[in-house]
Amino acid sequence: MTNEVYYPNPKLSKEARIKSMDEYWQLQNSAKKDYEGFWKKYADEKIEWLAPYSKVLDESNAPFYKWFIDGKLNVCNQCVDRHLEKRGDKVAILFEGDRGDIRKITYKELSQEVNRFANLLKEDFGIKKGDRVVLYMPMIPEAAFAMLACARIGAIHSVVFGGFSAEALKDRIEDAKAKLVITADGAYRKGKPYMLKPVVDEALEQGGDSVEKVLVVKRNNEEINLVEGRDYIYNDLIKDKSTECEFEVMDSEDPLFLLYTSGSTGKPKGVQHSQAGYILWAQMTMEWVFDIKEEDVYWCTADIGWITGHTYIVYGPLAAGATTVMFEGVPTYPDAGRAWKMVEAHKITQFYTAPTAIRVLHKMGEDEPKKYDLSSLKILGTVGEPIDPIAWKWYYEVVGRGECAIVDTWWQTETGGHMISPLPGATPIKPGSATFPLPGIMAEIIDENGNKPKVGETGLLCITKPWPSMIRTIWGDDERFIKSYFSTAKKDGKPVYFSGDGAMYDEDGYIWITGRVDDVINVSGHRLGTAEIEAAVKEDSHIAEVAAIGVPHPIKGESIFIYVVLKDEVELENVKEHVNEILASEIGNIAKADDIVAVPGLPKTRSGKVMRRILRSIARGEEIKQDVSTLEDPGVVEEIKKCVKDAKK
Numbered sequence: 001m002t003n004e005v006y007y008p009n010p011k012l013s014k015e016a017r018i019k020s021m022d023e024y025w026q027l028q029n030s031a032k033k034d035y036e037g038f039w040k041k042y043a044d045e046k047i048e049w050l051a052p053y054s055k056v057l058d059e060s061n062a063p064f065y066k067w068f069i070d071g072k073l074n075v076c077n078q079c080v081d082r083h084l085e086k087r088g089d090k091v092a093i094l095f096e097g098d099r100g101d102i103r104k105i106t107y108k109e110l111s112q113e114v115n116r117f118a119n120l121l122k123e124d125f126g127i128k129k130g131d132r133v134v135l136y137m138p139m140i141p142e143a144a145f146a147m148l149a150c151a152r153i154g155a156i157h158s159v160v161f162g163g164f165s166a167e168a169l170k171d172r173i174e175d176a177k178a179k180l181v182i183t184a185d186g187a188y189r190k191g192k193p194y195m196l197k198p199v200v201d202e203a204l205e206q207g208g209d210s211v212e213k214v215l216v217v218k219r220n221n222e223e224i225n226l227v228e229g230r231d232y233i234y235n236d237l238i239k240d241k242s243t244e245c246e247f248e249v250m251d252s253e254d255p256l257f258l259l260y261t262s263g264s265t266g267k268p269k270g271v272q273h274s275q276a277g278y279i280l281w282a283q284m285t286m287e288w289v290f291d292i293k294e295e296d297v298y299w300c301t302a303d304i305g306w307i308t309g310h311t312y313i314v315y316g317p318l319a320a321g322a323t324t325v326m327f328e329g330v331p332t333y334p335d336a337g338r339a340w341k342m343v344e345a346h347k348i349t350q351f352y353t354a355p356t357a358i359r360v361l362h363k364m365g366e367d368e369p370k371k372y373d374l375s376s377l378k379i380l381g382t383v384g385e386p387i388d389p390i391a392w393k394w395y396y397e398v399v400g401r402g403e404c405a406i407v408d409t410w411w412q413t414e415t416g417g418h419m420i421s422p423l424p425g426a427t428p429i430k431p432g433s434a435t436f437p438l439p440g441i442m443a444e445i446i447d448e449n450g451n452k453p454k455v456g457e458t459g460l461l462c463i464t465k466p467w468p469s470m471i472r473t474i475w476g477d478d479e480r481f482i483k484s485y486f487s488t489a490k491k492d493g494k495p496v497y498f499s500g501d502g503a504m505y506d507e508d509g510y511i512w513i514t515g516r517v518d519d520v521i522n523v524s525g526h527r528l529g530t531a532e533i534e535a536a537v538k539e540d541s542h543i544a545e546v547a548a549i550g551v552p553h554p555i556k557g558e559s560i561f562i563y564v565v566l567k568d569e570v571e572l573e574n575v576k577e578h579v580n581e582i583l584a585s586e587i588g589n590i591a592k593a594d595d596i597v598a599v600p601g602l603p604k605t606r607s608g609k610v611m612r613r614i615l616r617s618i619a620r621g622e623e624i625k626q627d628v629s630t631l632e633d634p635g636v637v638e639e640i641k642k643c644v645k646d647a648k649k
């Protein structure tokens with residue numbers, strides 16, 4: 001924790017929607033006084049309702065909270081149609097390909113593309129309201145068209161990150177019982193084509209029987225295999241579709257999309273989001289946190305496979321009528337100046353990325369930003385993991401020329417949008433702190449019983465009142481929803497939402513996120529459950545036992561450290577390679593471990609429980625604080641230490 005404070009740039013404050021901490025507290029206090037009244041004001045102002053809601057918040061079936069009861073709307077209308085009159089010729093999506101190809105899509109063109117896509121889904125594939133559609137897509141405009149087309153006709157999309165393996169894709173298809181998969185032949189990365197369609201083929205060979213058809217967008221025109229009667233080419237079918245398509249009238253609480261994310265136990269869970277509450281907060285946070293203005297060009301570098309890509313590349317910016325940049329490539333290709341070159345070329349005003357990317361760009365090109373004109377930048381954002389002071393300062397001083405606000409936004413797949421973040425024109429910033437909850441968000445650090453911890457002591461980061469964009473349930477598993485989020489902490493005797501993160505207050509009431517307190521590892525801002533990693537490895541016939549641990553990593557934030565116990569008769573020449581191959585095929589390359597160590601056994605209590613804390617201490621090279629004498633086999637600790645030491649040689 002640091003006490004260095006950076007005050008907002010007065011020029012930014014003057015133009016900002018929320019101009020001072022006084023204004024912030026006024027808003028937050030008004031929400032505390034009249035919670036429903038607070039949300040009603042914004043719901044009335046921001047949403048184009050097709051039929052009015054009868055009640056703001058229904059808490060009768062907690063924790064299955066409902067918002068804007070009986071209200072009718074369409075999210076695609078909110079993001080596209082309603083802008084046509086005022087912003088028809090404004091660029092909605094500014095696409096830059098890996099190889100520098102540029103495509104500017106106006107709101108009018110977006111409307112036509114989305115309508116044609118929606119007609120295609122209805123007419124050729126029989127997709128109806130409530131059907132699930134899986135998207136396994138690269139970062140191309142058609143991915144956004146597909147999402148909005150689903151929203152338009154009331155289909156529920158589930159975007160699966162393109163880095164996930166066939167096995168992971170199959171699991172997600174099966175859990176959602178998806179009827180259609182939309183994919184691409186592949187796309188370009190670092191100047192070369194890569195493939196996606198073969199992964200879909202493999203997934204559907206392994207299972208995914210609910211899938212009737214596969215729609216393939218051509219991007220790199222590499223050769224692909226087409227299964228007759230199952231696979232269709234988008235580029236052929238879309239040509240003769242009408243650019244008119246009436247949207248479905250949706251209820252506030254109809255599901256909008258599913259997005260699978262990792263938890264501390266079991267398989268990834270399908271986080272279910274709603275229509276009205278989600279889009280309202282997506283739009284409001286674009287206005288408050290990014291202070292988006294009509295002329296701005298906003299760029300978020302996330303992938304649409306993650307929640308950040310959903311809320312802050314597609315839904316939020318478009319609901320706010322903004323120009324959103326979509327980038328196919330990586331910011332370090334062809335060199336570490338690519339991102340800054342793009343900022344200069346497109347006169348980008350808000351730039352939003354992850355601390356891992358900042359660390360990589362810093363390391364690879366400390367002075368690169370100075371070669372470009374970055375004077376268009378006003379607000380810089382970070383998300384996904386805590387940002388360290390070194391990365392923060394470089395971002396602030398070199399990228400932001402000491403003039404930009406840095407919004408360190410804390411939130412999750414489950415929260416739908418930002419929860420804790422500085423406001424660019426109001427909040428005095430302490431580097432590394434996400435500062436304060438946004439107006440209307442009752443984020444608090446408490447213990448299990450709702451008591452506030454002392455300054456500097458870690459507690460549970462909870463949200464003690466329901467909020468509009470919150471997760472509605474885990475797809476098909478209400479019980480797991482309650483268990484995962486509403487069974488750890490209570491306030492005033494009532495279960496409250498627990499995030500899985502630990503955090504603390506400093507003496508000025510600033511919030512400092514300390515990281516996950518559950519068994520979730522955050523690698524480069526990507527969530528992976530230790531249970532999920534362990535289950536994948538355990539399936540292998542050579543392996544008797546496995547434990548996965550997160551350890552600090554200078555670039556990635558955390559990296560994966562795996563202990564394996566081989567079966568008695570087994571000899572494996574290269575354990576690391578073997579286990580990483582399993583992880584790549586069961587989950588995807590993002591799940592590969594940096595350290596994999598074969599050990600003779602795991603430290604267990606007499607009742608057979610694995611003492612993960614001991615394993616964590618050894619992996620991190622920290623002193624073991626637990627009493628090891630009560631272990632079933634106390635000697636194993638020294639043996640494990642030796643294996644780890646040998647492996648590091």
Ligand code: WTA
Nearest residue numbers: 383384385386408409410411412413513516
């Ligand atoms: C972590 C990403 C510190 C946190 C939007 C959370 C952060 C998890 C921050 C959610 C931040 C996200 N500072 N940690 N600003 N933002 N996290 O669901 O551990 O992919 O629980 O959503 O990322 O990851 P998810």
